[in-house]
Amino acid sequence: MLANVISWLNSLANATLGLLLELVAWIPAWLSITIIGAVTGVLMLMVFKYTSHQSAIRHTRNQIKANLLGLSMFKDDLRVGLGMQGNLLKFAGRLLALSVVPMLVMIVPTCLVLSQLALWYQARPLVEGEKAIVTVQTSADPEAVQQIALAESPAYRVAKGPVRVPGKQMICWEIEALQPGRHQMQFTFGNDHIDKQLAIGSGLMPVSLVRPSLDWTDTLLHPSESPFGDTSPVQSIAIEYPERASWIYGSHTWLITWFLVSMVAAFAAKPLLNVNL
C-alpha cells in the first residue's frame, strides 16, 4: 500500500520536479547543484515560516538568550546557575518541539526532491564503449530465471552472458553501450515485454540505477521507473553504472553539497524573509 502511494508521488515528482531538473541540466553540474541547493534552501525556509508557530519560536529564542545572559551574570551563584541551565534545556526542547510540525510537512517533499536529485548526481551514464553489468532478479518461478531474455538493440550489445543463477533467482549480462541517448532495454518472458531505462552519454542526464520491486524503500530510492508488481516474473532490474567522480557533485559528495548550499542559502535568506528558526 505504502509502496503504491510512493509510486504515485513519484509519478507526480517525475512530472514536476523531473521536468524542472531537465531545465537546468544543460548548465554545468556544479552550477546546477548549487542553484538547486539554494532554491530548495529558500523554499524550505519559506515552508518553515508558514508552517511553524513563529511568535512562539521568537519567544522561546528570547527566553534562551535571557537565560544565557543570566548565566553569565550569576555565574557565582550555583543555585541560580543550575536553574538557568535547566531552563536552557527546557527551552531548547521546546524549540525542537516547535520544529516538529514544519519538519513533518517538509519530510515527504524533501525525500522526493532528494530521490529526484539522486537520479542526476548519484551515478553517471555509460559512455560509448563502456561496459556494465545488468542484473535481473526474478520471482520464485523457476521458468523465469531460465527463460527471461534480453532483446538486442542498436543502443547496446550484449558483451557477455547471460549467466543464470537459479539458486539466487538472478540473471546477469554484461552490456556494452553503443549509442548515446536515453533508451529502453527490453527483456522478454514468453510474450511479456519488460522495460528498463538505460542512459548512455557524456552529459548530465537522469540515471535510474534500479527498476525496483514493490517495496516502499526501493520505490522511494528509485523514483524514475514504476516498480514491478508482486506477481511479475521480474522483481527488479539493476544496472551497475559507474560512480560520478567529482568533489562537488560526485556520487559521494552531491548530498553534502546540496545540504551545505541549502543551509547557507536558508541562513542568508532568513533576515530577508524575517523567519525565526
Add this chain to the structure above:
Amino acid sequence: MSDTQPSKPSISRRTLLTGAAAAAGIGALGATSYWLGGVNRVSHSFGKKVIVIGVDGMDPRLCRKLMSAGMMPNMKRMAAAGGFSNLGTSCPPQSPVAWANFINGAGPGSHGIFDFIHRHPHQQCAPFFSAAETIPGEGSIEIGDHQLQLDFWPFNHQPPETVLRRQGVPFWDFLDAQRISSVFYDLPSNYPPSPSEYGFHKCVCGMGTPDMLGSYGTYQFFSEDTPVEGLEEGGGKRSRVKFDGDSARITLVGPENSMLNRPQPVSIDIDVHRDPGSRTVLLEVQGQKIMLNAGEWSHWTKLDFALSTPRPLPTQHASGICRFYLQEAAPNFRLYVTPINVDPSAPAVQLSEPENFISDISNDLGLFYTTGFQEDHKARSNGVFDDDQFRRQATEVLEERLALFEYAVENYDDGLLFFYFSSSDLQSHMFWWDGDEDPNHPTRTSTEAASRYQYVKDLYQRLDGIIGDIYDRYGDKATIYVMSDHGFANFGRQFNVNSWLRDLGYLNPRECTSILTDCDWSRTRAYGMGINGLYLNLKGRERDGIVEPGEEQEKLTRQLIARLKGVRDYNGKQVIRNVYRSSEIYSGNATALAPDLIIGYARGYRASWETCLGELTPDVLLDNTSAWSADHCADALEVPGILCCNKPFTASDPSLVDIAPSILDDFGIATPITMTGRSIFRT
C-alpha cells in the same frame, strides 16, 4: 665637427621600437617553442633536467646487435649524439645489489646488500630478505582472542616493523639538501621508502615491495583438478573448487590479522557461477559483480579485508586489489588471481615518499600493480601460465607502466626524473635463449627457443620506441640516461654449491637434505645461501661456527677458491669463471653480513634453485628444466648492463656506481665522499 665626416648612423625612435618589438617577439617565440617543446608536451621549467630510464636487465650484446640491424634506431640516434657503453654491474650481478650500487654510488660494502637473501649468523643461517626485514613486535596485552600493542607509556610495546636494510646515503639526499627535486617511479631496493628531509624527493617503491600477504607476490589459483588438500608452491597457492550445480564458493586468502593471539589470515569468500549455455562465469566479490569469458582478464577489483580487534575498538580495514584471469570455464574451471596488491588509492602500508604520492597518482590513473615483482614469473615457472599467458600478463604490466610513465613525464618539471621498467628483466628470464651461444635449450626445441627469443627482441624494440619518444621530447634540453643494472645469459645448467660442499666433505652429514633442517654444524665448514654467496662456518661469528679465524680460515678459503674454479661440467666446460673474496672486493661500513666468497658463474651456468635456500640435491650439476631459462646471476664480467646517454661521456669503462656521481655532477654537485664512483663526464 667637419661636414665631410661621415655621420653616425642615427637610430630613430620608430626603428628602436620596431627592433625592440621584434626582439621581444623572437624571445617570446623562442620561449613558447621551448615551453611547447615540439609536438609532445615537455616541461615548462627552465631548471636543469636529468632523466634516467632504468631498464632492468637490458643486455648490451643484444642492444648492439639490434642497433646494427636498424631495429633500435632511437638508441642508435641517442648513442650517436652522446655515447653507448657497457655498464659495469655489481658483484654479484643481482638486481637488489646492483640498484643499491646505483642508489649509493658505491658498492655493497656501503649499502650492505649482497644477495636477494641474507642469513642471520647468530641464528646459524636463518634466511631473510636482504633489502627489507620485518622485525616482530614485542609486548602486548591480551584481551580475549586478541592482543593489543600500545606503543606509549607505561606500556611501551614495540609493534612489528618493516625496516629498509639498505645502508649508507642515497644520492637523492644530496639533491634534496640542495633543494633540487627528484622523482623516482618504481625504484628497486627502496622499500620501505627512505624519507626526504627537505621534501624535494619523491619516490614510489619498486622491486622489494611486498604484496598484502607480506610476500614478494603470491598468486592464488582455483581449479577443479587441484588436489583436495590444495597445494602450496613457491609463489602461489592452489585450491580445489567444487561446484554444486553451476555455483561454487572459493576463498581468497588475505593478509594476516596480527591482532589475534594466534594470527590468522583474513579471507574473502567469492561466489562463482558459471552458465553452461554462454560459457561465461560470474564472480560475486563483496557486492561487486565480475563477468568473465574464458581467456579474459578482469579489471582491478578492490578487496576490503576486515581485521577484527578487541571490543569495543572498531574493526580495522585494509584495502587490497587483485585481478582475475579465467583460464577455463568448463569442463575444468581454472581461475587465476593475481597476488593481492596493496591498494595504491588507500595504501595499508607506506609505498611512497611522501606517503600520499602514490594515492595522488592513483587518483589520476586508477589502480595499478604495487608489488615489486609484477610480471608473474612464478605462475609461469609453476605451470599455472603457459608462455602465451605469461607474455600477455607481462604485456598488461608493461601497458600499465607506460601509462605511469606518461603520467611521470607529464608531471615532470625539472630536477631528476627516474623511471624503472621491469619487463626487460622478467620477460628475458623466461624467453631469452641465445642460440648462437648454445643451440640446445634444455626444454625447448631450437625453433621454439628462437621464437621466444624473438619476444625479447620485440620488447627491446618497443622500449626503444619509448626511449625515442622521450628523446624527441627533450633532445638536448635534458641529460637523458638509459641504463640497465645488468645484462643476460643463457641458464642451461645449474650448480648446487651445498651438494658440491657435501661431496667434498665440507658439509655434513652426507644425508643432509637442507642446511636449515638437518645439517651437522659441528662437522660443517662451509655452506651456501642465496644465489652467489658462500659462507664459512666461522667460529665467533656463526652461532655454531667451527672454523678458527686466521690461518685455518685462510687455508680453507684458498682451498675452496681453487676447487671451485676447477669445477668442470660433463663436457669439460668451466662452470665457475671466478671466485671473489668479499674482503678484497668490498669496502665500507656495511660488510657485516657479506658472504665470505662470491661465486661468479660462467655463461650458461648459475646456482641451482635449491641452493638459494640451502637445499641439497643428489647431483651437483643439473639441467635447468625450469621455464626460467636465462639469468644474470653469473660472474659480473659476463653480464654487464648498458649505458646510453645523449651527452658525450669520457669514461671508457663506466660502472653502476658512476651514475649517481654523474647525475650530481650534472647538477653541479661534487662527488660526495660516501661514493666510490666518479662522474662519467670527467676524465
